[in-house]
Amino acid sequence: MSKNTTVSNSVIRRLPRYYRFLGDLLSQNVAKMSSRELSEKMGLTASQIRQDLNCFGGFGQQGYGYNLAELYKEIGNLLGIDNQVKTILIGAGNLGRAIASHIDFNKRGCNLIAIFDSDESLKGTEVAGMSVHHISKLHEFCKENEPVIAILCIPKTGAQAVADDLVSMGIKAFWNYSHYDLQVNYKDIIVENVHLGDSLLTLTYRVNNQ
């Protein structure tokens, strides 16, 4: 499928989930699956799945089910998994260290190449097999290595200033864990805010109101 094929936003939002489910099925040596079976696993309707997967060329054959390996590869291409976008992480506190260690970046199309922190005492400590750099090295590093994505695991205060700096150093996208809706006043800069606290509050609401 050409990259220019139009895929709706709602389908795009579901892509990571399809990719995760298909990866799991392939790792269990499942090669084919019908839309009905997939729908039971994923909690979507079979017709929704057929409609979504048709967007990617429709690797299903009536009565035979979908070729999961082909579908996985095609969705991976669409996501750009093989591009391995250069990524840096700012903030090597509890959360930063956990994100660096917990996320399989390569499987998410990213290559985590460096970790920075403003705390002198963390300089040189090892996180996820990398040595933490002092934040003062950021500018030089970005100039030499041209990272594209920055992960912000820093407190709310200062997050905006660091983000503005990073944009000036060529960063194009932020994965933002600060308790703060990052606003970048430059067009074409991409922001994905992760609000863990909001997620817990949603659960709290449901517990208290169900």
Add this chain to the structure above:
Amino acid sequence: MSKNTTVSNSVIRRLPRYYRFLGDLLSQNVAKMSSRELSEKMGLTASQIRQDLNCFGGFGQQGYGYNLAELYKEIGNLLGIDNQVKTILIGAGNLGRAIASHIDFNKRGCNLIAIFDSDESLKGTEVAGMSVHHISKLHEFCKENEPVIAILCIPKTGAQAVADDLVSMGIKAFWNYSHYDLQVNYKDIIVENVHLGDSLLTLTYRVNNQ
């Protein structure tokens, strides 16, 4: 406002964000704000904000703006912040430790009362001011303390079995960080899945396709 007031699902989804913004504004000693100003801060339209906030009794006065403290309190009541739901965390690895340390549970209506891990070597280590229990103590602990929410920071393999066990011990809700869509086959059990990997993949897609 009575708890039985009907609030639509889409408004409920926005509640944690309103609560966070209002908390921030109050901590900056902002007492009143118009829907127009709020809309600029939150990236919603002013009419959307008026419509949403009217659901909570509408603490706005034409020309004077909203009374933020009243609004914050009302949304907090609706979320059930004061209930301080008893919460336990399963898994004291990198991610579990980060979640325990990073999230301000009390401000999200939860009281984190214990942390468990199956790794004997973690038993007794301190995380977020608490001593990690061995998982073998879970049943006894739940019987005595009746926790309501369980946070799962454990690997995918085993997550389903642990969740089933926890339901049998009286757990009513899961905040699930396992790379896995938890399916609990008991009605009234609430699950909030957090898929950090899916969030990063969404960013990757946007970087590669913008």
